[in-house]
Amino acid sequence: MTSKWFYHPIKTELAELEEASLLRRIPAVDNGAEKELLFKGQKFLNLASNDYLGLACDERLKIASIQAVRDYGTGSAASRLVTGNFKLYDTLEQEFAAFKEQEDAMLFSSGYAANLAIMDSFADRHSVIFSDKLNHASIIDGIKMSGAKHVRYQHNDIEHLKKRLESFKNISAKILITDTIFSMDGDLAHIEEIAQLCEFYDVMLVVDEAHAEGIFGGGKGLCFERKISKLVDLHMGAFSKGFGSLGGIVSGSSDLISFLRNKGRSFVFSTALPPAVVGANLASLRLVLSDPSIGEKLLDKSRDLKLFLESEGFDCGNSESQIIPVILGENKVALQAQALLLEAGIYTAAIRPPTVPMNTARLRLSLRADLTSDDMEKIKHAFTLLKKEIL
Ligand SMILES: Cc1ncc(COP(=O)(O)O)c(C=O)c1O
Structure with missing residues (x-):
């Protein structure tokens, strides 16, 4: 089977993607919709889903x-x-x-x-x-x-x-x-x-x-x-x-x-x-x-976090919403930052080309309305530590 014409070019392309840190795999997430996401049997604060209002498990x-x-x-x-x-x-x-x-x-x-x-x-x-x-x-x-x-x-x-x-x-x-x-x-x-x-x-x-x-x-x-x-x-x-x-x-x-x-x-x-x-x-x-005000409360939290991240020296682009990019440049740096945040109990998505332009690999933070002030402190603390490692 593996001798058919399409295997060789496909294997080459997969190897190239792997080499460039661009090979996508389904992450070992067991429950990704909860605020406390379950990844490899452990719980992490979920900043990677699009469940902005925390309704998916309501x-x-x-x-x-x-x-x-x-x-x-x-x-x-x-x-x-x-x-x-x-x-x-x-x-x-x-x-x-x-x-x-x-x-x-x-x-x-x-x-x-x-x-x-x-x-x-x-x-x-x-x-x-x-x-x-x-x-x-x-x-x-x-x-x-x-x-x-x-x-x-x-x-x-x-x-x-x-x-x-x-x-x-x-x-x-x-x-x-x-x-x-x-x-x-x-x-x-x-x-x-x-x-x-x-x-x-x-x-x-x-x-x-x-x-x-x-x-x-x-x-x-x-x-x-x-x-x-x-x-x-x-x-x-x-x-x-x-x-x-x-x-x-x-x-x-x-x-x-x-x-x-x-x-x-x-x-x-x-x-x-x-x-x-x-x-x-x-x-x-x-x-x-x-409850039409729920979105506005989420936006308040997002503005607060973006201001904090910028004050720490991170590049958050022109975000004005609950989606906050932390633009890091190289694919490897984005993956490293993602791993460091995991150690701090926070799950974020590392977004790389072709989803975003070359050299703009980033963490994409998506905030959720059900984040408490303790959660917000945890996020800020994790980024302060991250800054020391990668900026
Ligand atoms: C701007 C935009 N439009 C459309 C879609 C597709 O929506 P769905 O995920 O419901 O297929 C997405 C998904 O991420 C999106 O970001």
Whole structure:
């Protein structure tokens, strides 16, 4: 078997990845969703998940999920458009649309599937898509799938974006898509200026609020906080981050959502999410609605930690959110820092190329709302020790 043509190049590439400290392996995490993550049989403070509001293990979500299984079973058994639907789905979409103050909303099996569907439905080879250079991989894959011309602009560079828009002003089918919180840097898109430009150049504006919903704008996202929601054509979000569950969610006008239901291949040709997940999503949405200040409290903690880290000499980029990068440069240094923090009882993610640009390997800290002041002290103390070792 190993003599087949593909083994040699694959083995070579794997060896190269290993040599560059870039070979990915599934970590020996036994329970990664709890605040106290279980790794190789030991507990660590979890600063690596996207469960920003600490809802993934919330009793209320668990109960809702179990109830949904009792009511509807374990699987949805078909695509939504065939028979894979249940009342819970419709309720979730209606309540989510009302939450976002949009006409309609549509659930996908993941945020990844949602971005594929958006790009593939609204663009084709005659379209131009403007996309921030640091947009999430699911957006890039969606653009590729659509066959549209992909016009990237420098990260958060409005002057560069203006030039790009000017160059393509005579093309009619234009879409701009941007993350609102960038997932590896934790910085915010200049969304007000982007929205104004899209108005001026008649561009369809799509925002990916995966890391902002549940946290910014009373949970409704950054565009809501900045009062430009009405200028956005499609709002993409995810239940997999702050909401502590799973699924992509897109909201907007009835016409756009109806079009997406008809054209989105990752929706049409895929089995619907199971009831357990949809039950948890609904419970999570209602929790966020009942306590819109939870996100703001998390952001206060994040600002406090970022200030501390900077005062210790760490480079945290332009983070203004619950995602704080600690940019260390070389892959090996990031891995060393990760190991030292583990010794201090803290689990962080070491992020390396190709997820981030070369020589910007980093620890990605994602803060959670349930961190106590003792936890915050523990984190600060660990970084003070880390500084002595690596800076
Ligand atoms: C900005 C952004 N959009 C979309 C996704 C995909 O969402 P999901 O994990 O629900 O597939 C992610 C995932 O990390 C993300 O960071």
